[in-house]
Amino acid sequence: MTLDGSSYHHGGLRAALLSEAAAMIDEGGTSIVTMRALGRRLGVSRSAAYRHFADKSALLVAVATAGFDHLRNRLDAVGADAPGAGIDRLRQFGEVYVRFALENPGHYRLMYGKEAISREDLPELRQVANGLFDELVNVFQSYQQSGAIERQDPQLQAYVAWGAVHGLASLLIEGQILTDVDVDGLIRRTTSTLLDGMRAGR
Amino acid sequence: MTLDGSSYHHGGLRAALLSEAAAMIDEGGTSIVTMRALGRRLGVSRSAAYRHFADKSALLVAVATAGFDHLRNRLDAVGADAPGAGIDRLRQFGEVYVRFALENPGHYRLMYGKEAISREDLPELRQVANGLFDELVNVFQSYQQSGAIERQDPQLQAYVAWGAVHGLASLLIEGQILTDVDVDGLIRRTTSTLLDGMRAGR
């Protein structure tokens, strides 16, 4: 293709669609992402996207999957920064997780919600989410071995911790928490309460 | 109006709209609630609802508000059943809360989400939600006084607890938790971990 953008073929439309949709989602939520608006913003016709994605839901699944990659990178960075099994590291995972949600609310809702994604595409997305969850289970397992927390079914522990952190993120994203509340403090108190609770029967 | 349903005027359309919309929401989620489908199901024209609600968002807010009433009743019943400040009662609040969400997933998403409700209507809905939250803060306050949990900012404690329970409910509703997991056990473990964590520094 030519570089002046005037060519009939776009060249990298698939990637452009993904990044533009992602941008829109974080601008105004999933609801403003429209096949037609997407085309308009990329200087392409309304149905060009159908050459790259089966339908809107498939496109959104791809965006959500990219979101999972992004989140995983952030969490991996925590692991690399502070290796070992210190309790602080577990706390950091929680903080990074919530902060990711706050910075990418549209993405986060898409990743863990159902509303915007069709029934057939959901299993695929859940698979990706489960990959991340399995890593969390592993983390709890190794923390048990190091004696930092109570020995219990690590999957249950992971669900409890994930639930607490996911709930906090959701409440914040959905505007349920009063704006004058100290968010960082709230995040820290959540992780502390959890860890204290899990150390109890140690 | 006549009672055979053949009259021009419906008679109790407002109430009928609310209950029919609520039913649809719990059948297939907010997305299947359509002004036109609603009219069809009630044997009324597509725009009849506009005589009772400013727009679709206003109707959904009314449905969500009814959901809050319903949830409050359930929680109040717990308070009446087991008066006093035993730790079991706090645990029960959590269990009833999660169970409500599981039984009325569409309602729950509507009550605590943003997607389906317009920006202007949100504050009104948040006001209703805050009423419930304030009661939770009171509960934590009285539990502190009875010495059951650590003395800390009760608002923060309430946010932490609400977050954990809301997160668990959301994960379950959105199909994030594997189906072979013992849900009751998971709920109990969540509330136990929280309470243990809050007793730690007592």
Next chain:
DNA sequence: TGGCTAGTGTTGACATTGTCAACATTGCTG
């Protein structure tokens, strides 16, 4: 009793959306 008004319901219309089929263009392969 009769008629008027405000409340309630209907129909027609419009812009917007997702999506498909038919068509156009073009980069690449033989």
Next chain:
DNA sequence: CAGCAATGTTGACAATGTCAACACTAGCCA
């Protein structure tokens, strides 16, 4: 360099939320 497969466009359709114009009727006032 011919043609094919990939990629993009346009026209069309059904569905949706919503408004304006119109229809019906219950209940109040004379």
